Amino acid sequence: MRLLIVEDEKRLALSLAKGLTAEGYAVDVVHDGLEGLHRATQTPYDLIVLDIMLPGMNGYRVCATLRAAGHDVPILMLTAKDGEYDEAEGLDTGADDYLTKPFSYVVLVARVRALLRRRAQAKGSSPVHTIGDLRIDTGARRVLRGADPGDQDEIALTAKEFAVLEQLVLRRGEVVSKAEILEHVWDFAYDGDPNIVEVYVSALRRKLGAGLIRTVRGAGYRLEAPR
Ligand code: CA
Numbered sequence: 001m002r003l004l005i006v007e008d009e010k011r012l013a014l015s016l017a018k019g020l021t022a023e024g025y026a027v028d029v030v031h032d033g034l035e036g037l038h039r040a041t042q043t044p045y046d047l048i049v050l051d052i053m054l055p056g057m058n059g060y061r062v063c064a065t066l067r068a069a070g071h072d073v074p075i076l077m078l079t080a081k082d083g084e085y086d087e088a089e090g091l092d093t094g095a096d097d098y099l100t101k102p103f104s105y106v107v108l109v110a111r112v113r114a115l116l117r118r119r120a121q122a123k124g125s126s127p128v129h130t131i132g133d134l135r136i137d138t139g140a141r142r143v144l145r146g147a148d149p150g151d152q153d154e155i156a157l158t159a160k161e162f163a164v165l166e167q168l169v170l171r172r173g174e175v176v177s178k179a180e181i182l183e184h185v186w187d188f189a190y191d192g193d194p195n196i197v198e199v200y201v202s203a204l205r206r207k208l209g210a211g212l213i214r215t216v217r218g219a220g221y222r223l224e225a226p227r
Contacts (some may be wrong), residue, residue, distance in 0.1 A: 001046040002026040006036030024159030033057030066092035074115040164200040168223040177220035
């Protein structure tokens with residue numbers, strides 16, 4: 001999952017980015033409303049955290065412009081506590097949720113997860129995916145092995161491994177290209193070798209079984225989808 005943070009308080013923006021990166025999200029940060037709008041129209045983000053008072057263009061206008069252009073990316077607005085800006089107005093412009101500053105980081109992560117979960121449900125997909133004897137929970141970000149609920153082992157994945165797996169699970173049975181995985185799992189600061197995806201796929205095969213993820217030569221990877 002790839003997130004965009006548009007926030008001009010640099011220390012806040014960077015600490016949010018650091019925390020969300022540790023949760024396994026790919027996170028891009030910009031400090032200007034216009035730059036945020038530009039990024040949001042260029043990259044298929046899974047969620048945007050959008051401050052209201054921003055240089056360039058304020059958050060309300062960024063949100064309204066995206067909605068008017070037909071973008072339905074979930075938007076979590078950050079509002080100031082002084083009441084100068086109205087939360088209702090944020091929702092009117094098409095934001096999905098808002099959070100009043102100062103907020104606790106734990107609450108922010110919970111809201112981000114809830115919005116992503118709501119989005120997945122709206123698309124008709126449950127957060128828990130059963131593939132063979134694996135249960136992959138994209139809400140709790142865990143993988144369990146074993147068909148019997150009383151006798152399941154958790155398979156420990158790193159946040160990045162889980163994020164790569166998630167992209168394949170969400171499109172199980174389809175070919176997902178390395179570029180698509182990179183786009184959703186790595187942020188724009190990453191300009192290294194796209195073959196990094198192979199490293200993560202190898203780790204997933206080692207932990208989850210060799211037959212789960214097929215390489216489709218020249219095209220990408222496909223998660224086999226036995227029901
Ligand atoms: Ca601000």
